[in-house]
Amino acid sequence: MRPWCVQDVPALVKAYRDPALRRWTRSSVDDDAGAVLWVRARQHGWAEGDRFAFAVLEAQPRSDEQPIGHVVVREVAHGKPSAEVGYWTAAHARGRGVASRALEVLTDWAFETLAPGGLERLELLHQADNVASCRVARTCGYELTGALPAAPPAFPLDGHVHARSRAA
Structure with missing residues (x-):
């Protein structure tokens, strides 16, 4: 895993062509210009210290x-005890445990890196009908802690809230 960079634009555009990815994510990327804006927003999060987004790479490094x-910890603030995590996997990489491994690495990184600032709990939200995301959350030790009612237009469907504490 590493922070997103502009060289990732072609892969990002390709990933967002997948209708399943677009269904489950809050943001969308339609073209190279949109992908550059998306990457720049993630870089801005690093600079501000409130959002840490990582590109997930193949386990075996290759030249390409x-x-x-993608995995992210967001809504980070010094002294705030909780933050939110999220993730997605490109269509061609699904079903291989990529999301679970990346979320586990992100979780460890967040608790090690952000605990001095007060982070004690990570929350993970997803649409209630996203069975795969629920499975990833549980696999990584994020317990189902509640349900969220739909709040259209941003959140048109009911959701699940999972959480994991630093002590876990």
Whole structure:
């Protein structure tokens, strides 16, 4: 895993062509210009210290390291005890445990890196009908802690809230 960079634009555009990915994510990327804006927003999060987004790469390094997924810890603030995590996997990489491995690495990184600032709990939200995301959350030790009612237009369907504490 590494922070997103402009060289990732082609892989990002390709990933967002997948209708399943577009269904489950809050943001969308339609073309190279949109992908550059998306990457710049993630870089801005690093600079501000409130959002840390990583491109997920194949486990075996190759010369053409193209991202196959995304993980993020967001809503980070010094002294705030909780933050939110999220992830997606490109269509061609699904079903291989990529999301679970990346979320586990992100979780460890977040608790090690952000605990001095007060981070004690990570929350993971997903649409209630996203069975695969629920499975990833549980696999990584994020317990189902509640349900969220739909809040259209941003959140048109009911959701699940999972959480994992630093002590876990």
